[in-house]
Amino acid sequence: MSHIPLSETPADWRIVAGGDRCLIIAFGDRVDIATSLRVQAAAAHFLAHPLNGVTDIVPAFTTLALHYDPSAYGPEDAPFDVLSAAIDGALRAGLPAVATGGRTIEIPVCYDGTFAPDLDDVAMRCGIEREDVIARHGASELIVCTFFFSPGTPFAVGLDPTLSVPRRKTPRTRVPKGSVAIANNQATVYTLETPGGWSIIGRTPMRFFDLAQTPPVRLRLGDRLRFVPISQAEYAALDAGAQTWA
Amino acid sequence: MGMMRVIKPGPLSTLQDLGRTGYQQFGVPVNGAMDNDAHRRANALVGNAPEVATLECTLQGPVLRFERDALIAITGGDLDARVDDVALPRDCAVLLRAGVTVHFGARRTGARAYLAVSGGFDVPMVMGSRSTFVRAGYGGFEGRALQRDDRVPTGAPAVPYRGLLRLMVQAGVPFAAAPVVPWPMPDAGDAVVTLRVVAGPQWAAFSPTSHTAFAELGYKIDSRSDRMGYRLSGEPLALAAPLEMISEGTPFGTVQVPPDGQPIVLMADRQTAGGYPKIAYVASVDLPQLAQAMPEDVVRFHLVSLAHAQHLAQQRAADLARFAAAAAATLESIAH
Numbered sequence: 131m132s133h134i135p136l137s138e139t140p141a142d143w144r145i146v147a148g149g150d151r152c153l154i155i156a157f158g159d160r161v162d163i164a165t166s167l168r169v170q171a172a173a174a175h176f177l178a179h180p181l182n183g184v185t186d187i188v189p190a191f192t193t194l195a196l197h198y199d200p201s202a203y204g205p206e207d208a209p210f211d212v213l214s215a216a217i218d219g220a221l222r223a224g225l226p227a228v229a230t231g232g233r234t235i236e237i238p239v240c241y242d243g244t245f246a247p248d249l250d251d252v253a254m255r256c257g258i259e260r261e262d263v264i265a266r267h268g269a270s271e272l273i274v275c276t277f278f279f280s281p282g283t284p285f286a287v288g289l290d291p292t293l294s295v296p297r298r299k300t301p302r303t304r305v306p307k308g309s310v311a312i313a314n315n316q317a318t319v320y321t322l323e324t325p326g327g328w329s330i331i332g333r334t335p336m337r338f339f340d341l342a343q344t345p346p347v348r349l350r351l352g353d354r355l356r357f358v359p360i361s362q363a364e365y366a367a368l369d370a371g372a373q374t375w376a
Numbered sequence: 377m378g379m380m381r382v383i384k385p386g387p388l389s390t391l392q393d394l395g396r397t398g399y400q401q402f403g404v405p406v407n408g409a410m411d412n413d414a415h416r417r418a419n420a421l422v423g424n425a426p427e428v429a430t431l432e433c434t435l436q437g438p439v440l441r442f443e444r445d446a447l448i449a450i451t452g453g454d455l456d457a458r459v460d461d462v463a464l465p466r467d468c469a470v471l472l473r474a475g476v477t478v479h480f481g482a483r484r485t486g487a488r489a490y491l492a493v494s495g496g497f498d499v500p501m502v503m504g505s506r507s508t509f510v511r512a513g514y515g516g517f518e519g520r521a522l523q524r525d526d527r528v529p530t531g532a533p534a535v536p537y538r539g540l541l542r543l544m545v546q547a548g549v550p551f552a553a554a555p556v557v558p559w560p561m562p563d564a565g566d567a568v569v570t571l572r573v574v575a576g577p578q579w580a581a582f583s584p585t586s587h588t589a590f591a592e593l594g595y596k597i598d599s600r601s602d603r604m605g606y607r608l609s610g611e612p613l614a615l616a617a618p619l620e621m622i623s624e625g626t627p628f629g630t631v632q633v634p635p636d637g638q639p640i641v642l643m644a645d646r647q648t649a650g651g652y653p654k655i656a657y658v659a660s661v662d663l664p665q666l667a668q669a670m671p672e673d674v675v676r677f678h679l680v681s682l683a684h685a686q687h688l689a690q691q692r693a694a695d696l697a698r699f700a701a702a703a704a705a706t707l708e709s710i711a712h
Binding site for chain 2: 146147148149150151152154156159161173177185186187188189190191192193194195197199200201203205208209210276277278279280281282283285322324341345346347351
C-alpha cells in the first residue's frame with residue numbers, strides 16, 4: 131500500500147460500518163447513472179481483487195456493501211480499520227471506469243388488460259394517455275444499477291421523468307412473476323411472484339432467473355433495458371416457448 | 377448412502393447451511409441457519425465440516441426415521457427429541473440404530489433445533505449452497521420445507537464410530553450417546569433477551585427520545601416474526617427530521633425502522649438490500665440468541681462499540697474452533 135501516492139484532495143467517498151460484519155462504501159447521495167457507474171467500477175474491482183475476509187459484495191444505487199468475516203483478521207487487528215484502509219488505498223489509486231450500454235436487452239412487454247392493472251392510473255397521475263406511458267417507458271434510457279428484492283430483480287435508472295410516480299399507498303400481497311413496474315423514477319420487472327408496491331404497467335414472458343444458467347441471473351449491471359410492446363397473442367406464443375437464455 | 381424418512385414434518389423443517397454467499401450481487405439472499413453457532417456445533421459433533429447442511433427444526437420438531445444406523449447430533453433449542461419415550465441427549469453425538477423413530481415433542485426452550493447427520497444430507501448444491509429458500513423454491517430438499525413421506529438421502533458417515541456401535545449392540549439399546557461436549561453459552565430460555573448492538577449509519581438522525589427508548593426500554597417480539605425478519609413492538613422510534621433513504625446492502629442483524637416506528641431485525645432470509653433507516657445492527661455474536669427467542673419474549677438493546685463487537689466476533693470464532701477440537705477428540709474416543 132505504501133507505494134500508492136495518496137491524493138491530497140479529500141476522498142469523495144465515505145466508508146461506514148454496517149455492523150461488525152459489513153462495511154458500506156458510499157459514493158454519493160443521489161440516484162443517478164454517474165454515481166452508479168462509480169459503484170459498478172468499485173464492484174468490478176473488488177470482485178477481481180478480493181479483499182481479505184470479504185465473502186459477498188452488494189452494489190446498490192449509491193453504495194457498495196462488502197460483507198466480511200472479522201475472524202479472518204488477527205486478534206490484534208481492528209478488522210474494520212484494516213479493511214477501510216485497504217479500500218481507501220484502492221480507491222485513491224483510481225479504478226478503471228466501466229462503460230454503460232455494453233449490451234442492450236430488449237424486453238417484450240404486453241401492456242394489455244389484466245397484465246397492466248395500474249397503467250390507466252399512471253397515465254392519469256402523469257396527465258398523459260396510456261399510449262404515451264407505453265411509448266415513454268420504451269424510449270427511456272434505462273440502465274441496470276442494482277439487483278435486490280428477489281433473485282435477479284433489476285432496478286433500472288433513467289426512466290422518462292414525466293413518468294414519475296411514487297410507490298402505491300397500499301402494496302399488493304401478490305404480484306405475478308413477469309410484472310413490469312415503475313416507481314420512484316425507476317423501472318423493474320418482478321422475477322418471482324411476491325408482494326409488491328410498485329405500479330404495474332405490463333407483463334413480460336421473458337425469464338430473468340433460471341437456476342439452469344450460470345450465473346442464474348440474466349441481466350448484468352450496466353445493461354441497457356429496452357421495453358418493446360407486444361400483443362397478447364405474441365405474449366402467449368413467447369410464454370409457451372423457451373424463455374431462457376444461454 | 378443412507379436415507380432419512382419423514383414420518384411427520386413439523387411446521388417448518390428445512391435444510392440449511394452457512395448460507396449462499398457470493399450471489400448477493402445478483403439479488404440472491406443468503407439464507408442459511410438462523411442460529412449459526414448451533415448449526416456449526418451440530419456438524420462438529422458428528423465430524424462434519426461447518427458448511428455441511430443440517431436440519432433446522434422450528435418450534436415443533438418432526439418425526440424421523442433413518443433407514444440405516446446414523447450418527448446424529450442435536451443442538452440449539454430443546455424441542456424434546458425422544459426415541460421410544462427416552463429423551464435423546466443433546467450437544468453430543470448419538471448413534472441411532474437403523475429403523476428407530478425419533479420423535480420431537482413439545483418445545484421446551486429456544487425456537488430452533490439443529491439436527492446434523494454424519495456425512496450430511498445429500499441434496500444438490502444450488503449456487504454453492506444447500507440452504508433452502510422456501511419463498512423462491514430452491515435449495516435444500518426440493519426447494520421446500522420437509523413434508524410427510526419425504527425420503528432425504530444422507531451421505532456416507534464422515535467418521536468411524538465402531539466403539540459407540542459396540543456399546544449400542546452389546547447393551548441392546550436403540551441408541552448410544554457419546555459424551556456431551558460443553559458449550560459455555562446458554563442456548564435460550566430467558567424471556568428477556570439482551571442483545572448487544574452497534575449504532576447504525578442513521579443512529580444520529582433519530583430523535584433523542586428514540587435513542588433513550590431504544591437503549592432503555594424493551595421491545596417485544598411480534599408473532600409475525602419469521603426467517604426473514606423479527607418484528608418488534610414497543611415505543612415507536614422516530615427520526616428527528618425526514619430523511620431521504622436509498623436502498624443499500626443489509627447484513628444479518630440489521631435493525632431497520634419503517635415509517636410506523638416499530639423496528640424490524642433482518643434475519644437469514646432477508647433481502648440483500650433495503651431502504652429503511654438503520655438505527656443499529658445486532659452484534660453478530662448475539663444473533664444466535666435472537667434466533668432462539670420466541671414471540672412475546674422481550675428484547676433489550678445494549679450499545680457497544682464496533683471494535684468491541686468485532687473483538688467478540690473473533691472470540692466466538694475461537695470458541696467455536698475449540699469446540700470443534702473437543703468434539704473431534706470425543707469422536708476419536710468412540711471410533712474404535
